[in-house]
Amino acid sequence: MTATATTAVSGSSLRNTVAELAADRFTGRRVGTPGGRAAAAWLAEQLRAIGATVSADGFPAVVRELYRTPELRLGERELVHRRDFVEHLASAELPGPRTGELVTATADRLGGRWVLAPDLGVSARATRDGAAGLLVPRGTDEAGWMPKMIAGPPAGDLPVLAVRAELHQQMTVGELVTASMPLRTVETSGSNIHGRLRQPGALDVLLTAHFDGVGDDPGQRLSAAADNASGVAVVLEAARLLAGSLPDGVGLAVALLDAEEAGARGSAHHAPTVAPGTVVLNVDGAARLGDAAAVEAGGPAHALLAALDQAGRETGVPLRAGAMASDNRRYAAVGLPAVGIGMGMPGYQTPAETADRVETDTLVAATRLVAATVRRLATSVTG
Structure with a gap:
């Protein structure tokens, strides 16, 4: 990368994009919501502003949705959602509060009682006996938050609440538990936003990132x-x-993907339509670099990995092999050379995941790394 190209990265533009997408009006950008659709429309405008020909492509998605804040009380003690407990995606819907005595999973009688269970292994018996529901343990992040998820196992027949592990250990058999779980399954639709900036040639590069939350x-x-x-x-x-x-002969496109949080549905919809041989670079998280960027490669990615390694050395961004369970896997699964790049997500899927925690230096480093990788690929093809 030339010195001019390096200094051309705009930290202010990067910060502004993060702040805009994190703004109140987009309400967390969940697939199928007015905020998610508004974010897609705003992103289409940003692609047009850099000269892209823009299109949108819709697809179905299914999510689990809280329509009220769930409650959990131990006797007179009110617990705090996302600090002390969270929804378990295997939970049945429980719109209003249900009260019952707390028992262990080995108790003789489970009917009408809340069951303090180590996992979901007791679900069949608890359902058969008519238990009020299950309380299972779950850990927290380093700040004590319990992250939110909207896709996972199918809903079961019993309400299930995940309780902070330390609190779960301290709960007392015989006390009264009152809980609700207003959690429903929603069938909705998402929309990927595509931008074509350069027509395909000897090399075609696709840059991807999911915009949903x-x-x-x-x-x-x-x-x-x-x-x-x-x-x-x-x-x-x-x-x-x-x-x-x-250089001439190198194509460039962007896919801003919806519904990654709902099981990578946007990339699953898009990947089979991408031309064979297209090289895919997916960025999921560029907020705090730490010791090194995590990289996961899939498909016939030898040349892509070589270019990425050279770009890392050139830009001074350290790289390490690491799991990137993101949209890159959908592209690799259809036989495309694909890498996922991640540089940290402080506050991941909690209220603490705010724009002020996204480091400008990390945004700039990630941009330089991606741009340098594409330029290395272009040089290898066009000379």
């Missing part, structure tokens, strides 16, 4: 700044830099 809780913001407003900002800025600087 898990969405706000009722009464509580989850702005999804790190996951993945940061990755979207990097892809937009890298595309802007590359659009006018790549």
Whole structure:
């Protein structure tokens, strides 16, 4: 990368994109919500502003949705959602509060009682006996938050609440438990936003990042700044830099993907339509670099990995092999050379995942790494 290309990265533009996507009006950008659709429309405008030909592509998605804040009381003690307990995605819907005595999973009688269970292994017996529901343990992040998820196992027949592990250990058999779980399954639709900046040639590069988040809780913001407003900002800025600087014969496109948080449905819809041989770089999280960027490769990615390694050395971004369970896997699964790049998500899927925690230096480093990788690939093809 030349010195001019390096200094052309705009930290202010990167920060502004993160702040905009994390704003209140997009309500956490969950697939199928007005906020998610508004974010897609705003991103289409940003792609047009850098010269892309833009299109949208819709697809179905299914999510689990809290429509009220769930409650959990131990006797007179009111516990705090997302600090002391969270929804378990295997839970049945329980719209209103249900009260019952707390018993262990080995108790003789479970009917009408809340069962303190180590896991879901007791579900069949608890359902058969007519238990009020299950309380199972779950850990927290380093700040004591319990992250939100909107896709996972199918709903079962019993209400299930995941309780902070330390609290779960301290709960007393015989005390009264009152709980609700207003959690429903919602069939909705998402929309990927595509931008073509350069026509395909001997090499075609696709830059991807998902723009959806898990969405706000009722009464509580989850702005999804790190996951993945940061990755979207990097892809937009890298595309802007590359659009006018790549040699002839190198194509460039962007896919801003919806419903990654709902099981990577957007990339699953898109990947089978991508031309064979297209090289895919996916960015999921570019908020706090730490010791090194995590990289996962799939498909016939030898040349892509070589270019990425050279780009890391060139830009001074340390790389390490690490799991990237993101949209890159959908592209690799259809036989495309694909890498996922991640540089940290402080506050991941909690109210603490705010725009002020996204580091500008990390955004700039990720942009330089992506741009340098594409330029290395272009040089290997065009000489």
